Amino acid sequence: MNILNFFRLLNTIYSDREPDIAFIQRLGLLAVKIGQVYALRPDFLGEERCRALARLYSHTDSLPPEDAVKLIESYAGADFLKNFSSFDTTPFASASIGQVHRAVLNSGEQVVVKLVKKDYVAGFKRDVRSVRRLFQFAIFFYPKLRGVANPVSLLHEIEKMTLSELDLRNETAGWKELRNIGEANRARFDLSHLRFRKVHEELSSENILVSEYADGPTLDELLSKGQLTYDSLLELFHIHGFFMFAIGTFHGDIHPGNIVLKDGNFYFLDTGYIGRVSERMRKNLFYFFEALSTYDYPQSAQCLNAMAERQIGDAKFTDFEKKFVALYADFKEKTVSQVSLTKKMMQTIRLGVISGMHFDEGMFDIIKSLMYLDGMVIRANPDAVLLKDMRRFIQEFKDLIK
Ligand SMILES: Nc1ncnc2c1ncn2[C@@H]1O[C@H](COP(=O)(O)OP(=O)(O)O)[C@@H](O)[C@H]1O
Numbered sequence: 197m198n199i200l201n202f203f204r205l206l207n208t209i210y211s212d213r214e215p216d217i218a219f220i221q222r223l224g225l226l227a228v229k230i231g232q233v234y235a236l237r238p239d240f241l242g243e244e245r246c247r248a249l250a251r252l253y254s255h256t257d258s259l260p261p262e263d264a265v266k267l268i269e270s271y272a273g274a275d276f277l278k279n280f281s282s283f284d285t286t287p288f289a290s291a292s293i294g295q296v297h298r299a300v301l302n303s304g305e306q307v308v309v310k311l312v313k314k315d316y317v318a319g320f321k322r323d324v325r326s327v328r329r330l331f332q333f334a335i336f337f338y339p340k341l342r343g344v345a346n347p348v349s350l351l352h353e354i355e356k357m358t359l360s361e362l363d364l365r366n367e368t369a370g371w372k373e374l375r376n377i378g379e380a381n382r383a384r385f386d387l388s389h390l391r392f393r394k395v396h397e398e399l400s401s402e403n404i405l406v407s408e409y410a411d412g413p414t415l416d417e418l419l420s421k422g423q424l425t426y427d428s429l430l431e432l433f434h435i436h437g438f439f440m441f442a443i444g445t446f447h448g449d450i451h452p453g454n455i456v457l458k459d460g461n462f463y464f465l466d467t468g469y470i471g472r473v474s475e476r477m478r479k480n481l482f483y484f485f486e487a488l489s490t491y492d493y494p495q496s497a498q499c500l501n502a503m504a505e506r507q508i509g510d511a512k513f514t515d516f517e518k519k520f521v522a523l524y525a526d527f528k529e530k531t532v533s534q535v536s537l538t539k540k541m542m543q544t545i546r547l548g549v550i551s552g553m554h555f556d557e558g559m560f561d562i563i564k565s566l567m568y569l570d571g572m573v574i575r576a577n578p579d580a581v582l583l584k585d586m587r588r589f590i591q592e593f594k595d596l597i598k
């Protein structure tokens with residue numbers, strides 16, 4: 197990324213105009229990742245701009261496909277293709293870091309082969325190096341940047357997370373971790389509608405992931421056709437809620453394109469990033485929603501403070517609580533399209549941060565999850581009063597958590 201584009205990127209993220217999503221995408225993977233991280237920071241960008249930037253999570257234009265056979269040969273050698281009785285060289289779905297192909301193993305099993313694009317890692321690393329220098333330089337000239345904790349360490353986080361996603365062994369590890377949690381807890385919690393497609397570890401590596409074909413539409417496809425029922429979405433919340441509230445380890449990218457629904461069963465795909473929250477955070481997050489679902493705002497305010505790594509006391513808290521109650525004045529009985537839950541959450545966290553609370557990184561994994569879930573409800577059932585409908589799960593979670 198050159199200096200001109202770098203400043204254009206900062207400008208489109210920070211300026212008062214709507215961020216130019218297509219431009220950010222044209223700048224490549226690093227720019228998209230920077231935009232995605234900023235989308236989770238309503239505490240310094242404001243929630244309107246965050247909502248606009250959040251489109252970067254779903255609108256990743258796929259690059260023109262590369263020659264799959266050449267890619268495979270360079271990663272795994274020519275013999276690798278002998279494992280398949282057929283291999284469709286035209287990608288069937290777009291992937292943000294690579295491309296996805298249908299194939300059939302010699303055993304007859306239908307599989308999906310995900311390939312990381314060539315030189316993606318090297319190009320990304322090169323961009324990180326130049327952007328790091330530019331950030332150091334920009335802090336000097338772009339005073340607004342000083343409000344951001346520290347862009348150089350932010351960049352370090354992005355580098356860590358993206359390199360982790362670009363190494364498909366992490367997707368296998370994430371798949372295994374979630375699957376093991378699911379298996380270990382089947383007696384404790386009804387996870388009968390959660391399935392994990394098989395990953396062929398013996399054929400998978402850093403750049404290639406071979407997994408059983410989950411033969412069903414993604415939630416994104418169902419939502420686009422108006423075919424995802426609200427009841428199945430509530431079941432997904434029930435499952436994801438278990439991982440988030442009861443365990444604190446969850447699918448960190450619960451995007452509607454990353455979940456397949458078949459015969460009422462959910463398949464989690466794309467497990468390259470696992471969300472993690474501390475015990476303090478997961479429990480108080482649950483109590484926060486419990487209080488919110490009964491419109492007990494002073495109690496919700498207490499729980500938010502209890503989630504924070506650095507909490508506020510006495511006079512500061514009294515002031516915060518007053519503002520919190522005012523923020524939720526229009527909340528009761530409102531449908532998801534009348535009052536957006538994501539927007540409220542972002543305003544809530546922003547209020548907490550401005551009032552002096554400090555949350556650890558796990559908070560951003562939570563915001564991301566809520567953003568996706570709330571976005572799905574708006575598409576599936578805009579007239580839902582989501583928090584009220586979640587009351588049915590509260591007692592069950594409460595018994596698990598204590
Ligand atoms: N095992 C699978 N079965 C069915 N579809 C899959 C499978 N793996 C990937 N896909 C399809 O490919 C798309 C991209 O794959 P994904 O793993 O989400 O890659 P990315 O990391 O680029 O988002 C998914 O949205 C889904 O439509």
Ligand SMILES: [Mg+2]
Pocket residue numbers: 451453454466
């Ligand atoms: Mg995906």
